[in-house]
Amino acid sequence: MSEFSVTVVRLDALSDRQIQHIAATITTKLLELKVIALNNRFNELWQPSAWMVGAEFGSVVVDVPWADSVQATANSGVDITTTREVHHPAGNDEEPRCRQCRASAPTDYTTFYDDWVQIWLDESTEPVFTCTCGWDAPIGDWEGEFSVAVGAPAITFHNWPDLTPDFLHELQRLLGGRTAVVRTHL
Ligand SMILES: [Zn+2]
Known part of the structure; x- marks a missing residue:
C-alpha cells in the first residue's frame, strides 16, 4: 500500500529547550482541539505513532469521501518529533x-x-x-x-486526507520562525 505523510517542520536552529517548549505547546493545543489523542492501541506494525487520530480531526482536513476511514487505517497516527532530523519526500522528491x-x-x-x-x-x-x-x-x-528539509520540532501526519490551508498555517504559526512543509510518498 502507498504511504503518504505531510510534515510541518521548524527550520531555524534552536536550543533543545526551545524545541521542547514549542513541541509541548503544540501537543497541548492539538489535544485540546481533539485533533489528536493519546495512542492507546500502540502497535509497531499497525499504529506506531505516539498520537492517533482525534475525535475532531475532521475539522482540520479537507472534506473527502474516505476521511472517516482514517481512524480504521493502519499507520494513521501523528508524530511530534523534537530531534533535528532529515525530512525527506522520498518518491515525491523534486x-x-x-x-x-x-x-x-x-x-x-x-x-x-x-x-x-x-x-x-x-x-x-x-x-x-x-x-x-x-x-x-x-x-x-x-x-x-516536495523537497527535503532539516529541523525540529516537526509534526508529521501519516496517511491523513489533506490538511486544510488554515490548519497548516496555524501549525506554522505555532512552530514560529521559518518553517517548511514536506509531502512524502513512500
Ligand atoms: Zn530564478
Whole structure:
C-alpha cells in the first residue's frame, strides 16, 4: 500500500529547550482541539505513532469521501518529533523553485545533494543556493512542498486526507520562525 505523510517542520536552529517548549505547546493545543489523542492501541506494525487520530480531526482536513476511514487505517497516527532530523519526500522528491523566476534549483543542488543535507543536519548550516536569474536564498526559502528539509520540532501526519490551508498555517504559526512543509510518498 502507498504511504503518504505531510510534515510541518521548524527550520531555524534552536536550543533543545526551545524545541521542547514549542513541541509541548503544540501537543497541548492539538489535544485540546481533539485533533489528536493519546495512542492507546500502540502497535509497531499497525499504529506506531505516539498520537492517533482525534475525535475532531475532521475539522482540520479537507472534506473527502474516505476521511472517516482514517481512524480504521493502519499507520494513521501523528508524530511530534523534537530531534533535528532529515525530512525527506522520498518518491515525491523534486527540486524547489526560485521565488523570483520559478526556475528549479541549480545543478549544484542535485550534484552535491548528499553533502549539503549532511552538513545541514550535522552543523545546522542551511545551504544557500543562487538561481541563474541571480536570486539567492537559504534552501528553506525556495518554493515547494516536495523537497527535503532539516529541523525540529516537526509534526508529521501519516496517511491523513489533506490538511486544510488554515490548519497548516496555524501549525506554522505555532512552530514560529521559518518553517517548511514536506509531502512524502513512500
Ligand atoms: Zn530564478
